[in-house]
Amino acid sequence: MSQRSEADAVARTRELLSDRGLRTTAARLAVMHWLGRAKSPATHADIAASLVPLGFDKATVLRNLTDLVEAGLVTRKELGDHVWRFELRDDSHPDGCEHPHFICVDCGSVTCLHKFELPKSSMKSIASVGKITEVLIRGHCQLCQ
Numbered sequence: 278m279s280q281r282s283e284a285d286a287v288a289r290t291r292e293l294l295s296d297r298g299l300r301t302t303a304a305r306l307a308v309m310h311w312l313g314r315a316k317s318p319a320t321h322a323d324i325a326a327s328l329v330p331l332g333f334d335k336a337t338v339l340r341n342l343t344d345l346v347e348a349g350l351v352t353r354k355e356l357g358d359h360v361w362r363f364e365l366r367d368d369s370h371p372d373g374c375e376h377p378h379f380i381c382v383d384c385g386s387v388t389c390l391h392k393f394e395l396p397k398s399s400m401k402s403i404a405s406v407g408k409i410t411e412v413l414i415r416g417h418c419q420l421c422q
């Protein structure tokens with residue numbers, strides 16, 4: 278990343294945080310930027326593994342993740358394997374139902390399915406049952422097949 282876009286990214290994150298009434302701290306910036314670069318939801322252990330060497334301790338990372346979840350900037354999900362995973366909230370789904378995820382039942386890898394949408398007719402039949410908060414697809418990933 279160039280210095281210019283790095284500075285822009287910091288300014289944007291600072292704005293997001295202050296909109297939600299959160300102070301910009303080095304740890305919050307680090308967590309937000311880490312999640313911004315992540316390609317799929319990550320566990321606290323994944324995030325801490327990168328941030329601890331930068332001088333943030335595990336408890337600080339977890340506390341900041343929790344603050345960001347409470348502020349609505351980050352989502353926390355449990356994808357059926359009893360592990361909490363975190364990712365930046367995806368604003369492209371204003372109805373509150375975010376993009377689906379594919380989880381491999383063998384290796385536990387998680388992939389974001391940004392382009393996957395349920396057909397309107399399916400949404401209709403689901404509406405008579407309840408409101409979707411999350412779509413989860415399980416299977417064997419390409420590496421495990």
Ligand SMILES: [Zn+2]
Binds near residue numbers: 384417418420
């Ligand atoms: Zn797999």
Ligand SMILES: [Zn+2]
Binds near residue numbers: 317364376377378390
């Ligand atoms: Zn995702």
